[in-house]
């Protein structure tokens with residue numbers, strides 16, 4: 011697999027630095043498996059392309075790619091858990107645990123399914139919920155035989171998609187300040203709808219409609235760059 | 246199966262943020278197993294989380310944070326830390342999807358129903374403190390579904406059979422949302438017992454995580 015193929019046309023390059031990584035140098039646990047092939051394999055990827063970095067970590071535990079991810083996302087994950095009430099020391103620890111999961115699960119990252127920031131957010135969120143264990147957060151089991159799969163056409167249309175972080179940040183710009191403020195209370199203050207209504211002294215219905223509109227706005231921005239949804243889901 | 250009654254987007258956003266009480270998350274996750282459309286919407290909502298994370302002003306980590314992390318990773322035995330603990334899953338579809346099935350300890354045949362009167366049965370589902378209330382209800386065909394909340398909001402997810410309200414018919418996978426304002430008198434459809442997951446509002450979530458962490462110390 012060439013990392014280069016995966017980043018072509020992503021429009022995501024943040025910097026011009028390109029790094030050439032020879033696979034055989036970057037396999038801490040694999041030792042000398044197939045050295046003759048490894049010598050021939052040279053993966054080139056943009057060290058500032060988070061998706062390419064995650065794939066390099068997943069494919070061959072690439073340390074330099076991981077360091078790039080760490081230096082970008084580490085301080086943001088720390089900021090995230092501190093917003094949720096962690097003291098700096100504990101926040102540092104949770105960040106470490108989150109990044110360990112990123113390292114271990116990187117091979118599961120699928121750029122057609124989520125942006126790297128979203129994938130890492132998911133890990134950080136579950137990590138902080140685990141750490142405070144006041145409540146569980148049940149999740150669906152993707153291997154459950156009772157799970158109803160996506161309709162065929164929808165599954166096909168997913169293949170060409172790539173969620174880029176740039177698109178997401180662009181989408182965020184289209185949200186109103188009110189919508190953003192409410193999202194932050196939900197994502198960073200762990201507030202239920204009722205608590206948000208109380209905190210901002212606005213009707214519960216307003217909280218709900220702003221959250222709904224924020225998602226609708228994001229979806230319409232993202233949908234401009236991908237095929238329309240296959241059903242008439244209300245927005 | 247076409248699901249016609251979905252989870253509201255604002256609930257999916259809260260599920261994505263991690264702020265939804267446990268009972269609600271249980272119902273949402275179980276609906277997601279049955280509903281590709283809401284799965285898609287929920288993953289869009291998580292993209293909001295990714296964007297918000299990226300938008301945060303970074304907070305510096307200690308200088309040796311990366312080295313510490315790498316030495317942790319290098320000293321960890323890779324055998325000890327498998328990529329993903331593979332969950333044992335049966336290969337035949339069950340009536341109850343995950344995560345509900347695990348919460349109840351098995352599929353329909355394994356359940357111990359408690360009598361509720363008028364031919365109805367229920368099973369309270371135990372949750373961690375403050376996560377709302379959840380229970381499985383079984384209502385005989387043609388009978389009214391007992392009210393399961395006194396105030397606040399409630400959601401009902403149909404798993405077998407059906408029920409009808411003034412909003413229409415609810416079949417497997419459909420979710421009915423009701424609150425104080427809605428007078429709802431669901432009646433189970435004919436032919437089959439209606440089994441549904443019903444959850445009610447948690448008392449207002451007490452505080453932000455920060456205040457919650459402080460709770461043991463200030464003795465609330």
Ligand SMILES: [Zn+2]
Nearest residue numbers: 251252280283
């Ligand atoms: Zn749905």
